Amino acid sequence: MDWHPHAQQLADRVTHRGSRWRAAIASTPRHLFVPAWWAWANDQWELRHGPAAPQAWLSAAYQDRTLVTRVASLHADHAQPDDHPGGVPTSSSTLPGLLLQMYRHARIGDNDTVLDVGTGTGYGTAVLASRVGADRVTSVDVDPYLVAAAGDRLAELDLKPWVVTVDATGDLPGRFDRIVATVSVCPIPASWLAALNTGGRLATTISNTSLIITATKTDDGGAVGQVERDWAMFMRTRAGADYPPGMADLVETAATADGDTVARGRFPVLDIVEDAWELRSSTGHCRCTARW
Incomplete structure (x- = not known):
């Protein structure tokens, strides 16, 4: 084939x-x-x-x-x-164009060591390893099966980055010049800053929003970051085999059921959130702060 x-x-x-x-x-x-x-x-x-x-x-x-x-x-x-x-x-x-979008926000250079947060299938890890060399890439995922399967498939291509089963919101295995996440977090874990070398850069998204956050580690151990004029959405980090039960039934009821009092509102109802970056990036349910 x-x-x-x-x-x-x-x-x-x-x-x-x-x-x-x-x-x-x-x-x-x-x-x-x-x-x-x-x-x-x-x-x-x-x-x-x-x-x-x-x-x-x-x-x-x-x-x-x-x-x-x-x-x-x-x-x-x-x-x-x-x-x-x-x-x-x-x-x-993840769709390849979105992977590249995040890699560009991370500003990955030829000699950078990279932490890939969210191994998934391993395709993104393979692209990173092909770009900067497998010895410069570490990939982590919370799911042992994903890590094992990705490692086997990478090995078929003679690519041998370090692929590790780790909860990415906790301690990370090493120090890196770049951290790029294809899962969303809230807040940004303090361990990510600890794992960055001085001058290193991270790129991630905030859970339940379309915000892309980038930050560069400063000499004093802190970071300077910004919300990018761009958007992306990823699955949020999880600790177990599945996400905890949500409130889908309650949300459906709130969206469709009549209230105790029904009247015309004073303000227009927007139905263009998907097309407006300013609205998309403010519709989350999370305080977008880092534990640094």
Whole structure:
């Protein structure tokens, strides 16, 4: 199965001709990291198994879109065709264009050591390892299966970054020039600043918002950061196999049920939040502070 033209076409879509990331995208077989995934169809999650339909596999893997690999506690690698898990996605292969967006915000240089927070399938780890060298990349995830599977798939490409099972909100394994997260946090863990070398930079997103935060560690051990004029959203960090039960039923009731008193409001109702950065970036339910 010749995947190279597909990877090159993906590189053409998500990078410009002079991009330092272009070769890494073109040379990384994304399909290898996503042999199975979940697709939302017919109002349910349905399994897609790549080797059973090679052309559909290549088509899906080399589009610039996210592929959900885990719903609630059921990973697609372990699912049967008649499985239809309930719940929300808990792991995925992030769309390549968004990975590069975060890497650019992190300003990763040729000689930087990089901590990849949120191994997931390992595709992003492979891109990083191809770009700066596997010996400069450490990748962490809370899920032991994800870490093991990603490590095996990376090894198939003769890439051997350090891939570790770690709760990224706690202590981190080493010190780094760059930390880039493809999971969201709130607040930004103090351990991230502790793990940054002086002058090092982190790029992450704040849970329940579309805020991208970047920060550079200063000589006094603190940091100077900013909210980027850009947006992204990632799954939030989790400590267990699934997220705690949410309030979906209550939210649905609040959205659809009549109140005790029904009257015309004084203010217009906005339905364009998805298109307005200023509104998207202020709709979270989290105080966006760092424990530093």
